[in-house]
Amino acid sequence: MTPVSRSAAQLRDDTAAGGLSPSGTVKAAIARAREVGAGPERLNIFAWSNDDDAREHAANCLDQMSDTTPGLLLGVPVAIKDNIATLTLPTTCGSHILDGYVSPYEATVVRKLREAGAIPFGKTNMDEFAMGSSTEHSAYGPTRNPLAPDRVPGGSSGGSAAAVAAGIVPVALGSETGGSVRQPASFCGVVGVKPTYGRVSRFGLVAFASSLDNVGVVGATVDDAARGLHVIAGHDRLDSTSADLPVPVYHEAAAGSVKGMVIGKPKEYFPETLDPRIRARCDEALERLKALGAVVRDVSLPNTAMAIPVYYIVAPAEASSNLARFDGVRYGLRIEGDGLRGMYEATRSQGFGPEVTRRILLGTYVLSAGYYDAYYRKAQQVRTLIAADFGRVFASGVDLLFTPTTPTTAFRIGAISDPYEMYMSDIFTVTANLAGIPAMSQPIGLVDGLPVGGQFMAAHFDEMKMFAAAYALERAQAAQGRA
Amino acid sequence: MSNAELDAISADWEMVVGLEVHVQLKTRTKAFCSCSIEFGAPPNRNTCPVCLALPGALPVLNAHAVELATRTSLALNCTVQPVSVFARKNYFYPDLPKGYQISQFDKPLATGGWLEIGARADGSPIRIGVTRVHMEEDAGKSIHDRYTGVSAIDLNRSGTPLVEIVSEPDMRSSEQAGAYLRVLKQILEYIDVSDVSMEEGSLRVDANVSARRRGETTLGTKAEVKNMNSFFGVERALEVEFIRQVGVLKAGGTVQQQTMLWDATRNEVRPSRAKEGSHDYRYFPEPDLPPLVLATDWIEKMRHDMPELPAQRRTRFAKDYGLNEYGVDVLTANPRLAEYYEAVARASGDPKASANWVMGEVLAQLKHTGDTIETFRVRPADVAELLGLMRDGIVTQSAAKKIFIQMIATGDRPAQIAERDGLVKVDDDAQLVAWIDEVLAEMPAEAQRFRDGEKRLQGVLVGAVMKKSKGRADPKQLNQLLAGRFTV
Numbered sequence: 001m002t003p004v005s006r007s008a009a010q011l012r013d014d015t016a017a018g019g020l021s022p023s024g025t026v027k028a029a030i031a032r033a034r035e036v037g038a039g040p041e042r043l044n045i046f047a048w049s050n051d052d053d054a055r056e057h058a059a060n061c062l063d064q065m066s067d068t069t070p071g072l073l074l075g076v077p078v079a080i081k082d083n084i085a086t087l088t089l090p091t092t093c094g095s096h097i098l099d100g101y102v103s104p105y106e107a108t109v110v111r112k113l114r115e116a117g118a119i120p121f122g123k124t125n126m127d128e129f130a131m132g133s134s135t136e137h138s139a140y141g142p143t144r145n146p147l148a149p150d151r152v153p154g155g156s157s158g159g160s161a162a163a164v165a166a167g168i169v170p171v172a173l174g175s176e177t178g179g180s181v182r183q184p185a186s187f188c189g190v191v192g193v194k195p196t197y198g199r200v201s202r203f204g205l206v207a208f209a210s211s212l213d214n215v216g217v218v219g220a221t222v223d224d225a226a227r228g229l230h231v232i233a234g235h236d237r238l239d240s241t242s243a244d245l246p247v248p249v250y251h252e253a254a255a256g257s258v259k260g261m262v263i264g265k266p267k268e269y270f271p272e273t274l275d276p277r278i279r280a281r282c283d284e285a286l287e288r289l290k291a292l293g294a295v296v297r298d299v300s301l302p303n304t305a306m307a308i309p310v311y312y313i314v315a316p317a318e319a320s321s322n323l324a325r326f327d328g329v330r331y332g333l334r335i336e337g338d339g340l341r342g343m344y345e346a347t348r349s350q351g352f353g354p355e356v357t358r359r360i361l362l363g364t365y366v367l368s369a370g371y372y373d374a375y376y377r378k379a380q381q382v383r384t385l386i387a388a389d390f391g392r393v394f395a396s397g398v399d400l401l402f403t404p405t406t407p408t409t410a411f412r413i414g415a416i417s418d419p420y421e422m423y424m425s426d427i428f429t430v431t432a433n434l435a436g437i438p439a440m441s442q443p444i445g446l447v448d449g450l451p452v453g454g455q456f457m458a459a460h461f462d463e464m465k466m467f468a469a470a471y472a473l474e475r476a477q478a479a480q481g482r483a
Numbered sequence: 484m485s486n487a488e489l490d491a492i493s494a495d496w497e498m499v500v501g502l503e504v505h506v507q508l509k510t511r512t513k514a515f516c517s518c519s520i521e522f523g524a525p526p527n528r529n530t531c532p533v534c535l536a537l538p539g540a541l542p543v544l545n546a547h548a549v550e551l552a553t554r555t556s557l558a559l560n561c562t563v564q565p566v567s568v569f570a571r572k573n574y575f576y577p578d579l580p581k582g583y584q585i586s587q588f589d590k591p592l593a594t595g596g597w598l599e600i601g602a603r604a605d606g607s608p609i610r611i612g613v614t615r616v617h618m619e620e621d622a623g624k625s626i627h628d629r630y631t632g633v634s635a636i637d638l639n640r641s642g643t644p645l646v647e648i649v650s651e652p653d654m655r656s657s658e659q660a661g662a663y664l665r666v667l668k669q670i671l672e673y674i675d676v677s678d679v680s681m682e683e684g685s686l687r688v689d690a691n692v693s694a695r696r697r698g699e700t701t702l703g704t705k706a707e708v709k710n711m712n713s714f715f716g717v718e719r720a721l722e723v724e725f726i727r728q729v730g731v732l733k734a735g736g737t738v739q740q741q742t743m744l745w746d747a748t749r750n751e752v753r754p755s756r757a758k759e760g761s762h763d764y765r766y767f768p769e770p771d772l773p774p775l776v777l778a779t780d781w782i783e784k785m786r787h788d789m790p791e792l793p794a795q796r797r798t799r800f801a802k803d804y805g806l807n808e809y810g811v812d813v814l815t816a817n818p819r820l821a822e823y824y825e826a827v828a829r830a831s832g833d834p835k836a837s838a839n840w841v842m843g844e845v846l847a848q849l850k851h852t853g854d855t856i857e858t859f860r861v862r863p864a865d866v867a868e869l870l871g872l873m874r875d876g877i878v879t880q881s882a883a884k885k886i887f888i889q890m891i892a893t894g895d896r897p898a899q900i901a902e903r904d905g906l907v908k909v910d911d912d913a914q915l916v917a918w919i920d921e922v923l924a925e926m927p928a929e930a931q932r933f934r935d936g937e938k939r940l941q942g943v944l945v946g947a948v949m950k951k952s953k954g955r956a957d958p959k960q961l962n963q964l965l966a967g968r969f970t971v
Contacts, residue, residue: 041661068949082537084538085537085538089660091538103532103537103538104537105540106536107539123927183549201539202539202541203539204539205539205540206538207538207771208773209770210770211770220960234816237543238541239541239543239768240541240542240543240773241541241771293543318767318770320573320765321542321582321583321767322581324575324582325536325538325580325581326538327577329577330536330579330580340577344575367765367766367767368765369763369765372515372765372766376767
């Protein structure tokens with residue numbers, strides 16, 4: 001068995017037992033990246049990667065082995081999205097405005113990864129500032145889906161999903177503002193987890209929309225994702241929105257079951273217009289869960305239709321403010337112009353791509369005097385209604401919700417040019433961000449040879465239940481596959 | 484501009500003033516990161532990812548800043564809100580690294596306070612409303628005159644905690660505005676929340692001023708006056724702007740709502756070049772910080788732990804120490820001086836003598852050496868000991884002043900100095916008479932004239948004996964003994 005086909009748990013156990021060296025694991029990951037064409041000439045998975053950097057991290061991770069208890073990710077290479085601050089490789093958010101920027105400090109999640117023995121492995125490509133659903137909007141060119149290179153990997157964490165799907169790393173960090181981990185996981189046939197808002201520190205995650213942003217995890221399997229999340233979760237005094245609650249051992253959910261669980265099937269996520277083949281994969285998954293003892297109940301989340309409009313007011317509003325710091329004064333790109341204002345205009349209009357510019361303009365507009373009440377305030381009010389929908393359903397005895405992750409499978413590169421059509425790609429995922437609840441996507445079959453993702457959603461901090469169901473469904477699918 | 488001009492128009496026109504005061508809080512670290520806020524560090528030394536607004540950095544609220552802001556709010560008789568909300572004020576400027584200032588907008592920390600700035604002729608207090616107190620962070624500094632052709636940015640000040648104290652438009656003259664600022668400054672000194680130095684920028688004042696005909700009750704259009712660097716400057720700027728506005732109104736014009744900049748060297752105001760009305764700060768709740776929730780118990784504890792305020796201390800000094808109004812005013816003007824006085828009074832058990840010595844000798848020496856009471860070398864206990872030596876007749880007042888100078892110079896205790904420098908009072912009649920006789924022999928002409936009835940020469944003769952005694956003799960005793968030399 002080559003290291004790259006090992007799970008995170010196997011890599012860790014074999015490394016701890018001395019049967020596997022981190023440098024050997026990194027060597028195999030580098031070889032695998034070459035083999036699949038991870039570079040810009042083919043899949044373009046990484047915005048920044050450096051073999052020597054990965055080797056150095058591998059050498060450093062050996063320090064963890066002297067501990068009595070080896071770290072949970074000892075010797076596991078983990079790819080990191082390009083909007084998470086790392087000390088050695090650049091952190092550029094897929095944007096020209098951060099050309100050459102190397103962070104002088106490290107994100108809390110990256111520190112936690114290293115402390116758990118993980119080997120940071122490259123910075124993955126992404127839609128610029130995480131604004132997009134296809135990883136086509138990167139200043140460093142589009143990433144291609146490893147399963148179907150003429151198609152997008154989804155986005156904005158497309159590079160992270162592709163790195164896992166291509167078998168280079170078993171775990172990758174992504175980020176979510178409206179589905180940016182789950183949607184690419186769905187498109188690439190891997191597992192993507194968005195934890196409860198506040199479960200994972202955002203310190204060092206370059207902000208897009210602060211009240212919606214989460215660091216998420218992509219894993220080759222449910223177990224890979226669970227272990228990744230366990231390592232990065234927890235309170236951080238550097239993030240005032242992080243929750244000071246104990247962190248469960250998520251991979252212990254493997255021993256759980258769905259027997260007696262009530263799984264809600266929200267009708268708004270299964271509209272008549274839903275692709276019948278995607279509906280069929282979802283129904284199959286629900287049948288498996290029923291067979292395992294779960295009770296499936298039809299439920300309704302009536303304000304779901306408002307989610308996309310609300311999201312496209314709240315997220316751009318916060319983004320317009322969060323991205324004001326990229327002004328050419330202190331770091332990143334600066335293009336001189338006529339005076340201060342000219343410098344601002346030249347730097348920002350040349351540094352930001354069209355989608356980022358569109359959202360900054362949109363956000364600036366909705367926060368403007370005279371429009372604030374009509375847009376931003378109203379959107380926040382509707383946001384509380386959307387959250388209340390979930391609260392009511394979970395309070396009524398429903399343990400989990402199950403839905404398709406996306407309305408389509410991976411589309412062809414360049415197929416969607418209308419921004420609004422692109423935004424609809426997130427229709428089933430933005431609700432969890434608006435409500436702050438945990439959600440995850442996992443493969444539930446194929447349509448025309450392309451993966452379909454099924455999504456579990458849970459109440460705040462109820463990740464254990466979500467993982468228990470995900471493990472059970474994954475086992476059932478594997479058993480069926482063997483049969 | 485002249486006072487006569489101001490007096491002339493004030494007969495028909497009334498000035499209406501509201502003040503916005505920004506106060507830097509005396510925390511050890513910044514409002515949202517752990518960088519030091521010390522004044523005068525090399526440029527950009529006190530910075531970190533948070534106050535440089537590096538990508539991915541997040542604010543964490545400084546609990547001490549909340550305490551100081553709450554203490555300020557309570558001292559100004561405000562209602563401290565159990566829930567207040569931080570908001571982003573968005574604008575681009577090179578010394579504002581995030582592109583927004585974290586402030587409070589529609590849900591400030593505290594509202595509805597007041598302070599008293601004096602009394603009317605009928606004795607009723609003049610109360611000025613405090614609309615709100617809110618927390619915010621300071622920007623950095625743009626330096627335009629250091630390098631040719633470019634501006635430099637110093638972000639040491641970026642993120643320094645501030646409170647903004649907004650008054651109601653309740654002041655009716657420049658004198659009232661000055662009084663408000665002096666009362667406010669004194670309160671802030673007493674509760675020890677800020678260095679309140681306009682020179683160092685830890686207290687900054689913007690004034691809103693409008694003019695209306697006397698008798699009118701609606702407010703006129705206001706102008707905002709900025710760029711004053713002293714309370715005196717605030718008063719002058721208000722007068723100049725008021726005269727300007729009245730001139731406009733008298734000529735049938737209308738006052739523009741605009742920002743005027745005070746030029747202290749030319750004694751004039753001129754419109755700011757910044758485009759007004761074009762500012763849309765796009766305030767929205769700061770998503771990186773949860774609402775600030777203060778427990779009622781905590782607020783009550785802050786109220787309970789409030790240091791004594793100037794008005795309370797004035798009342799107490801008058802009552803407990805029997806000081807007159809002048810003494811109270813002088814000794815409570817500065818909280819550190821008041822504490823010093825009180826320590827002397829308690830240690831000596833003689834509040835009157837303590838007041839006289841602190842107001843006389845201590846203040847004179849501070850003026851002479853340029854020290855402040857905080858840096859003054861002599862401990863209150865040593866002053867009390869010195870007063871005790873005087874009271875017990877061990878040293879004379881004249882010797883005490885000499886001893887005091889030595890206490891400042893050496894830090895030694897007064898009894899030690901008296902002993903070492905031979906300044907202990909001499910009350911032995913034989914020695915005193917011997918000195919008197921020596922003086923009479925040395926000054927025969929004066930002695931003769933005194934003997935012939937020229938009584939005013941007594942002072943000259945006693946002074947000479949005092950000098951001979953090096954201040955160790957008691958003048959009263961000398962007078963008696965001198966008289967005794969001529970009655971035989």
